Amino acid sequence: xxxxxxxxxxxxxxxxxxxxxxxxxxxxxxxxxxxxxxxxxxxxxxxxxxxxxxxxxxxxxxxxxxxxxxxxxxxxxxxxxxxxxxxxxxxxxxxxxxxxxxxxxxxxxxxxxxxxxxxxxxxxxxxxxxxxxxxxxxxxxxxxxxxxxxxxxxxxxxx
Numbered sequence: 620x621x622x623x624x625x626x627x628x629x630x631x632x633x634x635x636x637x638x639x640x641x642x643x644x645x646x647x648x649x650x651x652x653x654x655x656x657x658x659x660x661x662x663x664x665x666x667x668x669x670x671x672x673x674x675x676x677x678x679x680x681x682x683x684x685x686x687x688x689x690x691x692x693x694x695x696x697x698x699x700x701x702x703x704x705x706x707x708x709x710x711x712x713x714x715x716x717x718x719x720x721x722x723x724x725x726x727x728x729x730x731x732x733x734x735x736x737x738x739x740x741x742x743x744x745x746x747x748x749x750x751x752x753x754x755x756x757x758x759x760x761x762x763x764x765x766x767x768x769x770x771x772x773x774x775x776x777x778x
Contacts, residue, residue, distance in 0.1 A: 655680065655700075655701035656680040656698060656700045657681055657702055657703070657704060657767065658683055658685065658694055658695055658700040659681065659683070659684045659703075659704045660685045660688075660691040660703060660704060660705045660706055660709065660718065661684065661685075661704070661706045661733070662706060662708075662709045662710045666756075667684050670760070671684060673764070674760070674763070674767070677760070677764045682698035682699075682700035683698060686710050687710045687711035687713070688709055688711055688713035688721075689711060689713065691703065691705070691709075691718045692721055695722055695726065696726070701728075702728070702730065702731060702751060702774065703722060703728060703730040704730070704731050704733055704763070704767075705718065705719050705730040705731065705733065707732060707736060708734065715730075715732065716732075716741070719748035719750070720745075720748045722748075723748045724747075724748075729749055729751050729770070729774070730751065731751045731752045731753070731754060731766050731767065731770050732745060732754070733763070734753075734754075734756060735755070735756035735757070737753060737755060751766075751769070751770035751773055751774070752766045752769060
C-alpha cells in the first residue's frame, strides 16, 4: 500500500497496478520516438482521452485519434504514424482488424491491438496484420507504454 511520509509526500516504492495519466509513467527513461508518432483508434471517449494524456505525459508524439476504421485509415494516410493503437470493436461497419489489415497490407503500418474481446478466432484473423502486440482491456497507461516501447523496439530491429 502507498504510504504518506511525514512531509505529506507519497512513498513511491510501492508500484500500483493502475496508473492515471497524471502519474509519472516515463520511469526516467527517454523515449526514442523522435519523428515517430502514434495513432490512437478508440471509440470510447474517456479511454481515448486518458490514453492521449498518458502517452503525451510519457513523451510520445501523437498523430491523432480516430473512432472508426474508416477514420483511422484516413488519418493514418495523412499523418503516417509509426504505429497504431487499435481497438477492435469500433463505431461503424468495419472493425479495427479490418483497418489494421488495410494499413499493414497497403501501407506497411503495424498495430498494437487493445481490446476486451480477444477471443482465439479474433486473434487468428488479426495475425495477417502482423500485430506488434496485444493489450487486454482494462489496461493501465504503464502497461500501454511498455507495449509501445516493445513495439518500437521490434520495428527498430526490422529496419
